[in-house]
Amino acid sequence: MEEEIAYLKGLNDAQREPVLHKDGALMVIAGAGSGKTRVLTYRIAHLMAQGVDSFNILALTFTNKAAREMKKRIADIVGSSEAKNLWMGTFHSVFAKLLRFDGSKLGYPSNFTIYDTQDSQRLIASIIKEMGLDKDIYKYKQVQNRISSYKNSLITVKAYYQNPELVEADAMAKRPRLGEIYQNYVDRCFKAGAMDFDDLLLRTNELLTRFPEVLMKYQDRFRYILVDEYQDTNHSQYLIVKALADRYQNICVVGDDAQSIYSFRGANISNILNFQRDYEDVGMYRLEQNYRSTKNIVNAANSIISNNKNQLEKVVWTANDEGNKIIIHRSITDAEEGRYVASSIWDNRMNHQMGNGEFAVLYRTNSQSRAIEDALRKRDIPYRIYGGLSFYQRKEIKDVLAYLRLVINPKDEEALKRVVNFPARGIGQTTIDKLVVAANHYGRSIFEVMDNLPKLNLKINSGTQRKLEDFVTMIKSFQIMNEGSDAFTLAEHVSKKTGLLLEFKKDGTPEGIGRMENIEELLNGIKDFVEGQKELADATGNISEFLEDVALATDLDKDTGDDDRVALMTIHLAKGLEFPYVYIVGMEEDLFPSAMSMNTRSELEEERRLFYVALTRAEKQAYLTYTQNRYRWGKLIDAEPSRFLEEIDEQYVDNLTPVNDGYRYKSMIDANIFGEVDKSKLRQVKPQNGTPPPVGSPNANQLRKLRKLKPELSKPSKSTNVIDPNLEEGSLVNHTRFGKGQVLKIEGVGNDKKAEIKFERGDIKKLLLRFAKLEVLS
Numbered sequence: 090m091e092e093e094i095a096y097l098k099g100l101n102d103a104q105r106e107p108v109l110h111k112d113g114a115l116m117v118i119a120g121a122g123s124g125k126t127r128v129l130t131y132r133i134a135h136l137m138a139q140g141v142d143s144f145n146i147l148a149l150t151f152t153n154k155a156a157r158e159m160k161k162r163i164a165d166i167v168g169s170s171e172a173k174n175l176w177m178g179t180f181h182s183v184f185a186k187l188l189r190f191d192g193s194k195l196g197y198p199s200n201f202t203i204y205d206t207q208d209s210q211r212l213i214a215s216i217i218k219e220m221g222l223d224k225d226i227y228k229y230k231q232v233q234n235r236i237s238s239y240k241n242s243l244i245t246v247k248a249y250y251q252n253p254e255l256v257e258a259d260a261m262a263k264r265p266r267l268g269e270i271y272q273n274y275v276d277r278c279f280k281a282g283a284m285d286f287d288d289l290l291l292r293t294n295e296l297l298t299r300f301p302e303v304l305m306k307y308q309d310r311f312r313y314i315l316v317d318e319y320q321d322t323n324h325s326q327y328l329i330v331k332a333l334a335d336r337y338q339n340i341c342v343v344g345d346d347a348q349s350i351y352s353f354r355g356a357n358i359s360n361i362l363n364f365q366r367d368y369e370d371v372g373m374y375r376l377e378q379n380y381r382s383t384k385n386i387v388n389a390a391n392s393i394i395s396n397n398k399n400q401l402e403k404v405v406w407t408a409n410d411e412g413n414k415i416i417i418h419r420s421i422t423d424a425e426e427g428r429y430v431a432s433s434i435w436d437n438r439m440n441h442q443m444g445n446g447e448f449a450v451l452y453r454t455n456s457q458s459r460a461i462e463d464a465l466r467k468r469d470i471p472y473r474i475y476g477g478l479s480f481y482q483r484k485e486i487k488d489v490l491a492y493l494r495l496v497i498n499p500k501d502e503e504a505l506k507r508v509v510n511f512p513a514r515g516i517g518q519t520t521i522d523k524l525v526v527a528a529n530h531y532g533r534s535i536f537e538v539m540d541n542l543p544k545l546n547l548k549i550n551s552g553t554q555r556k557l558e559d560f561v562t563m564i565k566s567f568q569i570m571n572e573g574s575d576a577f578t579l580a581e582h583v584s585k586k587t588g589l590l591l592e593f594k595k596d597g598t599p600e601g602i603g604r605m606e607n608i609e610e611l612l613n614g615i616k617d618f619v620e621g622q623k624e625l626a627d628a629t630g631n632i633s634e635f636l637e638d639v640a641l642a643t644d645l646d647k648d649t650g651d652d653d654r655v656a657l658m659t660i661h662l663a664k665g666l667e668f669p670y671v672y673i674v675g676m677e678e679d680l681f682p683s684a685m686s687m688n689t690r691s692e693l694e695e696e697r698r699l700f701y702v703a704l705t706r707a708e709k710q711a712y713l714t715y716t717q718n719r720y721r722w723g724k725l726i727d728a729e730p731s732r733f734l735e736e737i738d739e740q741y742v743d744n745l746t747p748v749n750d751g752y753r754y755k756s757m758i759d760a761n762i763f764g765e766v767d768k769s770k771l772r773q774v775k776p777q778n779g780t781p782p783p784v785g786s787p788n789a790n791q792l793r794k795l796r797k798l799k800p801e802l803s804k805p806s807k808s809t810n811v812i813d814p815n816l817e818e819g820s821l822v823n824h825t826r827f828g829k830g831q832v833l834k835i836e837g838v839g840n841d842k843k844a845e846i847k848f849e850r851g852d853i854k855k856l857l858l859r860f861a862k863l864e865v866l867s
């Protein structure tokens with residue numbers, strides 16, 4: 090009879106079993122893309138179809154987005170609005186809701202505030218300051234981490250003091266007063282009627298243990314409990330689930346030990362291993378068929394994860410197409426990496442009629458988004474940053490840009506209003522209002538009014554008048570400096586001289602420091618821009634060129650309501666999601682694997698699982714990119730390719746083409762993949778030193794050597810080229826930044842040789858061949 094239920098046709102045999110499993114405990118352990126989430130979804134639909142009241146079902150997902158999608162899918166399957174009644178969401182959102190009902194028993198108001206991580210960090214930073222502790226020893230982020238991990242292990246302040254090992258460990262780490270900070274922090278949150286993220290779990294546990302009648306109520310309510318991504322539940326979450334499921338034991342969990350990536354937040358893989366011990370008569374299911382990805386991607390992912398010693402035995406295969414090989418791309422700088430990603434997305438969109446939403450760019454840390462964002466903006470490719478603000482939307486970035494705009498155009502009113510009193514210099518709103526009135530009256534700009542105060546009787550007191558004049562003088566001094574300086578030199582000077590950097594630095598809060606770091610990152614970007622402009626024969630690299638560049642770009646920030654955007658996010662956030670095209674950027678040692686996670690085997694294995702998660706997000710095509718040099722704090726750092734690149738079985742990878750400056754992955758690879766360029770027409774550039782380049786993909790050994798091969802060029806500014814003798818008028822070329830184009834004209838000799846090129850994007854540029862990153866296609 091069950092075979093007749095139409096929706097079960099959407100499942101294979103192995104998936105159908107756990108969906109149809111009767112009451113009791115069951116667990117599905119299976120690799121990425123094998124339909125675990127699908128099983129969970131269908132099981133809920135099936136329960137409802139069998140008459141289980143939707144009010145009695147609790148489903149815990151990894152993201153709220155996943156919950157929304159699941160609800161929609163369930164509504165589709167059971168064809169009713171009943172799905173609305175399901176309690177479904179992340180642990181945090183579901184238990185925040187529960188605490189709003191019953192948290193009053195613990196003394197919290199029902200409208201308690203939820204502190205996000207930044208709020209918590211800020212509070213901890215001020216407690217450290219108030220206690221007069223050394224902030225270099227008591228680093229607020231570390232302290233917050235520590236407190237968070239105690240909470241997730243249900244170690245209250247009292248329990249902390251009762252555990253000599255913990256107290257000792259903190260004392261050894263020169264933080265003997267950590268317990269006091271913890272106590273103060275808890276008190277302050279409580280007094281403020283606030284819970285932090287960890288409290289949402291900790292207090293739920295407290296509620297369920299201290300008040301049996303509350304526990305009974307929810308046990309009775311949630312007769313069926315389902316948990317996605319079970320491998321990443323922490324101890325606190327584990328205990329909540331266990332308590333709630335204890336009465337009926339109708340619990341279904343799905344997970345993949347190979348995708349456990351939150352142990353740094355206390356996730357505990359033993360939850361999976363102990364499941365059979367925790368419940369009676371557990372139904373165990375395995376799924377092996379991956380429906381998401383091509384054979385190449387599935388096999389490559391398997392080859393990576395096989396390097397981990399600690400893992401459950403598992404098979405993953407797919408009946409999907411072979412697909413394209415994974416593309417590895419090397420660039421000289423992170424900016425070039427961004428441009429490669431943008432141009433590749435551009436090409437894929439064109440050649441495969443793809444929407445922007447079918448692309449994702451994944452990175453290990455948030456700050457990597459800047460270079461990618463810059464490149465996407467330049468190509469007018471809409472994107473969305475998940476889990477953070479887009480770079481140019483940030484307040485401090487807008488502040489710096491406002492000053493720079495004023496240097497170029499003091500009449501820029503918005504810019505002037507934004508910064509005339511920031512950092513604060515005692516120019517109040519009344520004064521500004523007077524200036525605006527006068528400006529309107531005389532038909533002049535506010536700046537001009539400010540510049541002529543003695544002649545205009547505006548009834549502004551002499552003290553304020555002086556402050557206004559100082560501001561004018563400062564902007565004028567920037568203008569003078571601008572005449573002989575490039576954009577970076579000026580921007581750095583402006584950031585310091587205006588007091589912006591200092592303002593955020595002395596603020597001392599985590600937020601202030603974050604803002605300061607963002608300004609540094611902006612300066613990195615400007616520096617890189619200046620280097621790039623050196624290629625252009627008619628560019629100077631000054632600030633107005635930079636601003637023009639950004640102005641075009643920032644238009645993209647305006648929300649057009651268009652949801653078709655490239656997704657940018659950290660790998661951690663990408664868990665459970667899927668995209669046809671996935672770019673994993675920054676495949677470099679110390680970045681991925683992260684420098685902070687290489688001390689023990691288990692840390693390294695977690696990084697490897699993270700890589701496995703990243704790669705298995707891709708349906709059709711995966712790109713892995715890395716760069717030889719990366720800007721950090723305005724300095725160029727040598728980077729080595731990630732060890733993970735070597736770990737992929739080479740048969741699934743399309744790799745580098747050697748060129749004269751050591752090796753370089755060339756954009757011919759992607760051109761070739763998408764059938765635009767006949768590979769045989771691509772010439773290989775001869776090496777300078779006479780040794781013929783190895784042909785084809787390098788093997789692991791070659792890659793290893795490559796990792797050791799120090800980049801010849803430690804700064805892009807020095808990266809002068811040997812001009813390709815085949816370059817002539819009419820040649821088809823590919824530029825790392827501007828894409829494909831045709832040479833219209835060549836002029837000059839020697840170091841001055843320039844080419845005028847019409848690019849496919851529509852613009853004509855004159856490039857200095859000595860610097861231009863050009864490749865001759867034919």
Ligand SMILES: Nc1ncnc2c1ncn2[C@@H]1O[C@H](COP(=O)(O)OP(=O)(O)OP(=O)(O)O)[C@@H](O)[C@H]1O
Nearest residue numbers: 099100101120121122123124125126127380381665
């Ligand atoms: N039997 C099936 N028929 C068709 N498509 C399927 C089937 N099973 C799964 N899929 C599709 O395969 C993709 C992967 O499924 P799903 O997201 O459920 O896998 P998962 O095991 O949860 O993956 P992850 O480990 O990444 O969370 C989804 O697009 C899903 O709709």
Ligand SMILES: [Mg+2]
Nearest residue numbers: 125126127665
């Ligand atoms: Mg899933």
